[in-house]
Amino acid sequence: MTAHSLHPETWVDRYADYLYNYTITRLGDEELAKDLVQETFIAGLESAPKFKGNAAERTWLTAILKRKIIDQYRKANSKKGKAEVRMNFSENADRDEDWLEAMAADPDSIRENDSIENVELGLAIQDCIAGLPEKQARVFEMKTMLGMETEDICKELDISPSNLWVIVHRARSALMSCLNDNWFR
Amino acid sequence: MMISCEKAADFCNKKQYNEATWVQRMQLSFHLMICKACSGFSSKNTKLTELCSKATFHALPEAEKKKMKARLQEAGSN
Numbered sequence: 052m053t054a055h056s057l058h059p060e061t062w063v064d065r066y067a068d069y070l071y072n073y074t075i076t077r078l079g080d081e082e083l084a085k086d087l088v089q090e091t092f093i094a095g096l097e098s099a100p101k102f103k104g105n106a107a108e109r110t111w112l113t114a115i116l117k118r119k120i121i122d123q124y125r126k127a128n129s130k131k132g133k134a135e136v137r138m139n140f141s142e143n144a145d146r147d148e149d150w151l152e153a154m155a156a157d158p159d160s161i162r163e164n165d166s167i168e169n170v171e172l173g174l175a176i177q178d179c180i181a182g183l184p185e186k187q188a189r190v191f192e193m194k195t196m197l198g199m200e201t202e203d204i205c206k207e208l209d210i211s212p213s214n215l216w217v218i219v220h221r222a223r224s225a226l227m228s229c230l231n232d233n234w235f236r
Numbered sequence: 237m238m239i240s241c242e243k244a245a246d247f248c249n250k251k252q253y254n255e256a257t258w259v260q261r262m263q264l265s266f267h268l269m270i271c272k273a274c275s276g277f278s279s280k281n282t283k284l285t286e287l288c289s290k291a292t293f294h295a296l297p298e299a300e301k302k303k304m305k306a307r308l309q310e311a312g313s314n
Contacts, residue, residue: 067301196293201253220249223284227281235283
């Protein structure tokens with residue numbers, strides 16, 4: 052196995068979105084997630100000399116982030132954290148009459164878990180994309196997530212359209228076999 | 237006229253991004269009627285498109301990323 056090395060200058064572009072999504076699924080707070088990702092990068096940089104190279108960069112950063120998330124839970128469960136009053140009324144709370152109704156679960160809803168599941172799905176996809184060769188990952192993201200035009204991608208990456216479609220084909224085939232069969236049921 | 241499996245896969249990929257022409261789509265559907273392997277590929281491919289559009293991605297805004305990069309650089313130069 053080849054030893055891994057760190058390239059902090061590429062961290063934000065390559066891992067920020069992944070780590071951000073990872074945190075949101077666990078804490079459900081975008082502001083907090085942003086801060087934790089930032090802290091993770093800084094902490095990673097500080098402990099870079101201790102990096103032994105036996106894990107991939109992202110795995111290593113995720114491990115740091117995981118500890119920060121756990122700390123966050125601890126803080127929230129400490130005495131001081133418990134003493135804080137956290138109320139989260141829906142956005143229309145000031146329209147006084149119906150906030151209680153708005154907060155009640157809809158018993159007929161079959162979509163209750165959808166948003167959680169979709170973030171998890173997003174993570175699963177990103178996980179698989181991270182396993183692709185860099186060029187395939189880049190092209191796939193530009194085409195699929197950013198919805199860029201073929202022509203624009205070709206210009207930006209200086210490749211021909213047929214070249215692009217070959218790359219897309221490889222990326223899609225790899226993703227199909229990487230994504231757990233559960234998602235394809 | 238029958239198209240090859242390679243062509244079928246190509247058209248199928250283009251179809252995922254609405255970039256297959258009408259003729260290509262027709263040729264593809266004829267091919268899929270008689271080719272089991274390609275129908276398997278095609279339905280998985282379509283499902284992948286569906287999954288990608290259904291997935292929730294929270295992308296960090298570019299401005300935030302710029303800020304992060306700046307702070308990371310700052311921390312690195314100390």
